[in-house]
Amino acid sequence: xxxxxxxxxRFTESSQAYFLTHLHTDHTQGLTSKWDRGPLFCSKLTxxxxxxxxxxxxxSLLRVVDLHIWHSFSLISPTTGSQIxxxxxxxxxxxxxxxxxxxxxxxxxxxMYTGDFRWEADGVRAKDARSRLLDVLKNETVDxxxxxxxxxxxxxxxxxxxxxxxxxxxxIASHPEHDIIIGxxxxxxxxxxxxxxxxxxxKIWVWPExxxxxxxxxxxxxxxxxxxxxxxxxxxxxxxxxxxxxxxxTMRPTIGIMPSGLPWVLKPVKGDVNLFGSLLTSRYKxxxxxxxxxxxxxxxxxxxxxxxxxxxSDHPCFAEIQEFIELVQPTNIKGIVSSSSCYVxxxxxxxxxCGVNQPPKRFVYKHERKEGDQKExxxxxFGNSPEAGRIKSRPVRVDHKRVNASRTSVSRRxxxxxxxxxxxxxD
DNA sequence: GCGATCAGCT
DNA sequence: CACAGCTGATCGC
Numbered sequence: 353x354x355x356x357x358x359x360x361x362r363f364t365e366s367s368q369a370y371f372l373t374h375l376h377t378d379h380t381q382g383l384t385s386k387w388d389r390g391p392l393f394c395s396k397l398t399x400x401x402x403x404x405x406x407x408x409x410x411x412s413l414l415r416v417v418d419l420h421i422w423h424s425f426s427l428i429s430p431t432t433g434s435q436i437x438x439x440x441x442x443x444x445x446x447x448x449x450x451x452x453x454x455x456x457x458x459x460x461x462x463x464m465y466t467g468d469f470r471w472e473a474d475g476v477r478a479k480d481a482r483s484r485l486l487d488v489l490k491n492e493t494v495d496x497x498x499x500x501x502x503x504x505x506x507x508x509x510x511x512x513x514x515x516x517x518x519x520x521x522x523x524i525a526s527h528p529e530h531d532i533i534i535g536x537x538x539x540x541x542x543x544x545x546x547x548x549x550x551x552x553x554x555k556i557w558v559w560p561e562x563x564x565x566x567x568x569x570x571x572x573x574x575x576x577x578x579x580x581x582x583x584x585x586x587x588x589x590x591x592x593x594x595x596x597x598x599x600x601x602t603m604r605p606t607i608g609i610m611p612s613g614l615p616w617v618l619k620p621v622k623g624d625v626n627l628f629g630s631l632l633t634s635r636y637k638x639x640x641x642x643x644x645x646x647x648x649x650x651x652x653x654x655x656x657x658x659x660x661x662x663x664x665s666d667h668p669c670f671a672e673i674q675e676f677i678e679l680v681q682p683t684n685i686k687g688i689v690s691s692s693s694c695y696v697x698x699x700x701x702x703x704x705x706c707g708v709n710q711p712p713k714r715f716v717y718k719h720e721r722k723e724g725d726q727k728e729x730x731x732x733x734f735g736n737s738p739e740a741g742r743i744k745s746r747p748v749r750v751d752h753k754r755v756n757a758s759r760t761s762v763s764r765r766x767x768x769x770x771x772x773x774x775x776x777x778x779d
Numbered sequence: 780g781c782g783a784t785c786a787g788c789t
Numbered sequence: 790c791a792c793a794g795c796t797g798a799t800c801g802c
Contacts, residue, residue, distance in 0.1 A: 377794055384783080468792090502792070537793050590789055590795050612792060667792065786798080789791085 357427050358438070360454060360465045360498070361688075362769030368427050369393065371417075371440070373467025374451035375401055375539055379769060391415050393425070395442055398450035401539070401568060417442040419452065420484055427458075441488060444481050445469035447666045448540035449569050455488065456772070461495040463772055464680060466688070468500045470665070471672040472512045485679060494682040498770060501687030502667040503613055504696045509670060510613055510663030517547035519662050520609055524552060524584065531606040533597065535589035538562070540666050542569060544611055545586055549574045557585040597658050607658045613665025670701075677702045688770060 359367035363382030372394040373379060383392075385406040393415045394402070403409050417423050422439045429436050438458035445451040447468040456463040472478040510516065524532050534545070538561075545556045555576045558566060566575045576582065592608060600606040653661045668676060677685065677698075684706055685698045699706065 376792090378792095386782090540793090588795080589793070593789070614790090614792060665792070781802085782800105783802105784798100784800080786796105788795085788797105789793100 356771040357430075358456065359771045360769060361467060362771060363387070363389070365771065367771060369425055369438075371454050371465070372398060372402075373445065373454065373465070374398060374448050375405055376448065376468065376537070379467065380405070381769065385409050387413065391425075393417050393423075393440065393454075395419070395450045395452045397569075398452075401450055401565070404565065404568060405538075417452070417454075419444060420488075422457070443484060443488075444477070446472070446477060446481060449542065450539075455492070455494075457492065462492045463496050463498070464494045464682065465498040465770070465772060466500045466676075468502070468667060470513070471668045471676045473672070473675070474512060475514065482679070489680065494680050495684065496772075497677070497680055497682035497685045498688050498772060499673070499677070499685050499698050500667055500689065501673070501696065501698050502689050503665070503669055504673055504687060504698050504701065506670045506701070508613065510665055513543065513664055513666075514547070516611065516662050516664035517544045518551070520544060520611065520664065521548050521551045523607070523609060523660055523662070524548060527605075527607055529605060530583070531600065531604050532584040533592065533600070533606060533608045534584070534586045535592035535608070535610045536562075536586045537589055539565065541611060541664065542566070542571065544664055546571070546574060548584060552584075554584055555582040557582050559588065562586070594656055594659060597656075601658060607660065609660045609662060611662050611664030613663055613667055613669070673698070674702065674705075677705050682706060686770075 356365060356367040358369050358371065359365065360371045361373055361379040361381075363370060363380065365382075366389065368390065370390055370392045372383070372392060375398055383406060385408045387406070387409060390413070392413050394417065396416045396418065399411075399414045399416050402414070403411070415423075415425075417440060419442050422441050424437050424439055427436045427438055428434070436459060438456060438460075440457075441455040442452040443455065445453045445467055447470055451467060451469070453464065453466045453469055456465070471481070511519075520534070534548075536545070545558075548554070549556050556574060557577065557579055558575050560577050563575055563577050579585070589610070592610065594608075597606060597608045655661055685702060687696070687698050
């Protein structure tokens with residue numbers, strides 16, 4: 353098997369160039385403080401944050417990719433041994449601090465890798481992202497869109513983060529005598545906390561490492577590690593459960609708020625099954641029967657006397673995914689979230705939006721292809737002209753029979769990331 | 780003893 | 790189930 357050329361968010365295998373969209377753990381598998389396998393391309397902010405997650409990282413391997421401009425980088429053709437120039441552009445992913453999408457251009461065609469992203473309709477940042485994207489797409493046709501398909505199902509519907517943040521603020525304001533616990537991760541959802549702080553004029557407690565991150569991000573004054581200064585605390589999501597909440601309530605009245613695009617947050621508690629049931633199987637019923645706070649908090653659900661779930665997400669909801677695809681008009685789409693049996697091939701919903709010369713389906717079935725066979729358009733274009741890689745009349749895999757069928761990756765531990773440019777079709 | 784990897788859990 | 794990530798067991802050095 354030939355070595356890979358370009359890897360995005362995947363660092364467990366050899367490649368010539370490595371790209372990191374953002375610093376969430378499920379996108380850094382294989383990265384360690386001792387990284388020495390090759391240059392690592394990322395945004396300026398990710399480069400700034402990276403040593404905090406990976407102390408002693410060899411900074412000379414970092415290549416900062418500025419937003420919105422094409423950067424050139426070199427690859428060696430595995431077949432001819434000659435040097436090839438490829439180009440990459442980073443675009444704001446609006447996901448977490450430092451998060452970017454990558455657009456690649458070269459003899460392999462044009463590939464877009466969203467990483468994790470959000471694509472809201474409104475807001476200054478969203479509008480800027482949209483115009484930037486439209487601008488670059490004037491001159492490019494995306495052959496393959498590697499898509500954040502986390503919520504690639506019409507049942508995933510949630511508001512903008514601004515709306516969701518206000519819902520959280522409303523919950524807090526309606527519990528003036530309660531302590532508040534909000535579950536967050538090591539990076540992301542800062543704007544939610546900033547919103548709460550500004551609207552309610554209150555500081556937010558975070559744990560010490562998180563305060564360091566906040567300072568690296570340039571947030572000064574809003575956050576504190578002194579519990580005496582505020583009743584609102586942001587805590588690691590993994591440490592957040594009904595049990596801990598009940599424990600806290602033996603000391604002081606406390607409510608928990610879980611910001612999440614997922615419509616469920618709790619598992620059945622041992623010995624208390626009837627209270628929660630299976631939130632997966634009963635989620636639609638739950639949506640209707642769970643308390644809507646005074647009827648005006650929209651998507652906010654009360655799952656427990658002291659626990660609230662608010663649809664605050666850093667991933668695109670289904671409608672946003674659709675709008676993004678309609679904008680990009682890629683020839684083909686691949687989902688980058690493939691870990692679970694929940695994986696839905698984006699082509700199931702959006703195949704009809706792909707490619708301008710989409711062939712009749714019967715041509716697609718010419719030969720049954722296995723997952724490992726659908727190596728990218730990019731794969732065999734080295735040595736050809738860039739234009740060759742952008743011819744749009746190639747067959748497109750639009751295979752509605754394979755809904756939920758791409759499960760060959762279920763056993764993979766590395767859930768995201770891809771070797772997106774390879775020199776041959778073996779894997 | 781250490782780091783890398785993985786299972787399990789939330 | 791799993792947005793992202795912790796803890797602890799195991800394995801190789």
